[in-house]
């Protein structure tokens with residue numbers, strides 16, 4: 001793993017740095033590049049602007065592990081309100097959930113019940129709810145969560161990370177469920193026994209797993225994958241494979257993060273592909289923001305520019 005990436009991912013778990021960053025105006029200014037604001041109204045406003053460009057959105061509240069199960073009920077109620085807000089504004093917006101925020105650390109059954117309530121509410125408007133994938137220690141409980149939810153709901157999708165050595169095998173186990181999968185490379189610091197240390201292997205796995213999902217959608221009634229990346233080479237390759245397999249242009253949606261490659265989002269939309277942007281909001285932005293910096297350490301220049309501007 002390149003040294004800058006390792007340092008930034010280490011920093012993402014440092015409480016002292018987090019406290020310092022939260023108190024600095026320049027840090028909050030820099031974060032704005034990837035996040036429209038800390039409250040949900042800012043995210044809904046961003047979703048409205050994206051909709052005017054013909055681009056859908058996926059809203060997600062930042063935050064990871066909780067101190068108590070009660071906090072998870074608050075998160076559930078928050079998302080139920082967000083779904084109502086999306087409905088009132090008739091926005092083309094979905095939501096994406098982190099299992100740790102819904103209490104997966106405390107009691108899987110109670111976590112399932114909370115996510116169930118959210119999926120049921122989203123289903124009233126025919127919308128899918130996405131489940132994020134967090135660090136590798138959460139893969140097994142998250143797969144368990146997803147399997148149980150998938151038995152009861154069609155409108156739930158799961159994120160899989162192609163940097164994990166186990167993901168192809170996990171996908172094989174999931175395919176009989178005809179799962180909706182959002183494929184991403186993976187954002188956490190993981191040891192080489194668990195995740196490919198070389199980017200080329202992660203990229204190759206992305207193409208292989210993406211192709212499996214496309215073939216499954218084209219020939220075995222599966223659900224086309226969501227291509228969750230800013231990597232234009234991978235997007236183009238999978239779009240070509242989807243076309244060759246006979247899938248319509250809009251079948252494989254492309255999802256990107258807010259503030260990254262906006263011009264490409266517009267271009268893909270103009271070319272007839274379905275595009276969504278993941279819009280994050282919330283006060284707990286530090287760890288998430290450090291992961292964005294780690295993905296592209298050149299982004300540190302934006303932080304430095306925010307210090308002087």
Ligand SMILES: Cc1cc2nc3c(=O)[nH]c(=O)nc-3n(C[C@H](O)[C@H](O)[C@H](O)COP(=O)(O)OP(=O)(O)OC[C@H]3O[C@@H](n4cnc5c(N)ncnc54)[C@H](O)[C@@H]3O)c2cc1C
Pocket residue numbers: 131132133134159161184185186187188228229230231232255256257260261278291292293295296299
């Ligand atoms: C919709 C969506 C949902 C996601 N959900 C999850 C999840 O649930 N779990 C998880 O572990 N990860 C998630 N991620 C993050 C993902 O794992 C990657 O860390 C992130 O997408 C960067 O990798 P990349 O695929 O864009 O490829 P890369 O090879 O890292 O980047 C390709 C190109 O995109 C541009 N780029 C990438 N990142 C940045 C950046 N931060 N700033 C500026 N330019 C950039 C650069 O030009 C780069 O060369 C999600 C990403 C997306 C888009």
